[in-house]
Amino acid sequence: MNIDDVLKIFIAESQELLQQMEDALLQIEQNPQDPDLINAIFRAAHTIKGSAGLFGLDTIVSFTHVAESVLDRIRSGELAFDDVLAALFLKVCDHLNGLVSHIAAGLSLDDLDTAAQEQGMSLVASLSQYFAFPLIAPSTADETDAVVAREPGEAPSEHWHLSLRFGPDVLRNGMDPLAFLRYLNTFGRIVHIVTLTEHVPAAADMDPETNYLGFELAFETTASKETIEGAFEFVREDSLIRILPPDSKTVDYIQLINELPEEDLRLGEMLVRCGTLTQAELDDALRKQAEPESPSEPIGQILINEQAVQPPVINAALQKQKQVKESRSAEGNLIRVDANKLDQLINLIGELIIAGAGTQLIAQQSGMAELVESTGVLSRLVEEVRDSALTLRMVQIGTTFNRFQRVVRDVSKEIGKDIVLEITGGETELDKTVVEKIGDPLTHLVRNSMDHGIEPAAVRLERGKPVQGTVRLNAYHESSSIVIEVSDDGGGLNRDRILRKAIERGLVNDGQNLTDKEIFNLIFEPGFSTADQVSSLSGRGVGMDVVKKNITALRGSVELDSVEGVGTTTRIRLPLTLAIIDGFLIGVGKASYVVPLDMVEECIELTSDQSSAARQSRSDYLDLRGDALPFVRLRELFAIDDEPPRRENVVVVNYAGNRAGLVVDQLMGEFQTVIKPLGKIFDNNRALGGFTILGSGSVALILSVPGMISAIAQRQPALSSAAIPTLS
Amino acid sequence: MSEAVAQSCHRVALDGPLTIYTAADSKPKLLEPLQAGQEVEFDLAGVDEFDSAGLQLLILAKREAARLDCRLSLCNHSPAVVELLELSGLASFFGDPLLIQPHSA
Structure with a gap:
């Protein structure tokens, strides 16, 4: 590695x-x-x-x-x-x-x-300042308490004794045994060290990348046993690490000598050299070791019997081991994958879908039932692969949301308002690329809510609201979109002030009749700021338009609801994925178009009579079961010259609660669509969301339903009930 | 790695890192000179990086030398080498004069 x-x-x-x-x-x-x-x-x-x-x-x-x-x-x-x-x-x-x-x-x-x-x-x-005494002073009260005072004749050690036998693979795993010693020196002092060199085999057998070194060392520190153990956390599994606290009982040293692979005498010698034992004590220990003892008790029990460690210490150690084990097993279920590899996989699946569509087309043309059937199975499988590949990229939005706890905390201190953040829907999943790009717009919206939305405490009290303001982040799925809401219980937007400002800036005309919603959404226009005071956070008139631009770039949309005195809610709507969608293929003349399937509500027939009636009355509205349905003729929109067929169809699409009809020639059904981005030159065309390649190899444009609906909505309404042709 | 023969003492200057990354290549380079003479000296001035793997190789070389009746000595220890020899307490194992570093109190 x-x-x-x-x-x-x-x-x-x-x-x-x-x-x-x-x-x-x-x-x-x-x-x-x-x-x-x-x-x-x-x-x-x-x-x-x-x-x-x-x-x-x-x-x-x-x-x-x-x-x-x-x-x-x-x-x-x-x-x-x-x-x-x-x-x-x-x-x-x-x-x-x-x-x-x-x-x-x-x-x-x-x-x-x-x-x-x-x-x-x-x-x-x-x-x-939080140390009761200086750093160097022994803070080992807990340690010395845990160990019973040494009786005369017991091992005279003032130091911890560490026996380290690193596993053969530590070097290959990128860890250097000596680095551990260096690390020990950061929180203590190695008083004496013996490096074991005898395990290095003869030249012919020696693998230079295998570790043969071991260490016995006396270590002086004020740190806890956990800290020392923690130093070896990464090598614990394949290494033999024994740590004996200062003032351990002689029997512990015997235990240690028994456990270590080296010869007993050599080990004893090392303990003496480390100053852990005296020669006399070593002799005594080795003699004791020779005497038969009852070795059936587990080491923890022996330690407790000998009062070397108190039960809580052992429990804590066991607890810690368990934790480590648990986190290991959780880690075992996760794999870190380079995001680029995932992107490559998704791209390949995109190509697979295009190729699959081609095969299916050929199969249908050949008329071989068996071939058609087998390509059918194949395309179903491809679809499943696509879905599971796309879910690989899905992450929960909760992590992004939680980051705002800090933002809200810091900003509320900065501007001196007491504001709390409430998070719901954190488990909602969306594409990783979207999550990454949504951070900035969200930050802006949250800051806006805190700065402009939430009123100062005095005003809140006056209005009978709790002093603590609330900003909410919420996310949920809605058809093929994810909706992210940023709301506050602040003062709301002042409709008249926005309208005045918009007229001042020439964004709207004086006499224009706008709904509240339309007025509120004016604040997303470039260069619009209603803040009378510019603060350090927001209000300089750059921002909301950038938010909108960022979100539009993700093929999303943003809208705003507000009730004066009650609060404001900003709703961001984003597509779940950016790569592959289920599309609905429609045809006009010789050209094909794709509409995202989730946005298609229904298809109805438009007879030539109805069509010409609508044409004559110069209205672009249909009566859909009593509701006015604005529609657009794709033939006209894309300037396709040939004659319309006798029967046309209307595809009713729905986005964010707004409906519109698209008049087309042919309905060609469901189609798995790999979205390819259009060149920069089409950036200004809001009706197009990209293109895709059909099974036949020809190109189909993907219609951006949100773009189309807003384009239709912007047409000056010239609505009179008489002009609506009736659909039977 | 350059070699210069001065009288009977065979002096080998080791250059560059002596670490796990170079260990496989370094092993023969350290062992071969031992065949050549009765006195071999490794000049460690150029060893800019040194780790456990390098230390093991020096230990191996020292032991091999003893087996071959060759006297191996180390000189001009670079700071990286000195630091590890001090850390591992192996300075006396090699038994070569070592420049005492100012910081090691």
């Missing part, structure tokens, strides 16, 4: 852990005593420190160590989380994030800029 790959994993893992840490920190403000949260924060810090040590990232190790020490005190109940401490740890989180991204950018931590260094130093200083 290449070290760079491992480093990449380290970076990804650290970022994940930091995210978890941040989430836990945000929750802990509500729930300062929750042991699960405290443990989660501690574990994150601990694991980052451990892995950073493996890479020799001393800056991270020493910084995290300070943070971890404070967390340790919190965990043991000596300190409690309060707002100040949580805020401090959020900064710690940020600083670590900064350090990790510094490494991710391929830079060395040695050339960190001074600002970051100072930040680290000031954080360490603030953290240090």
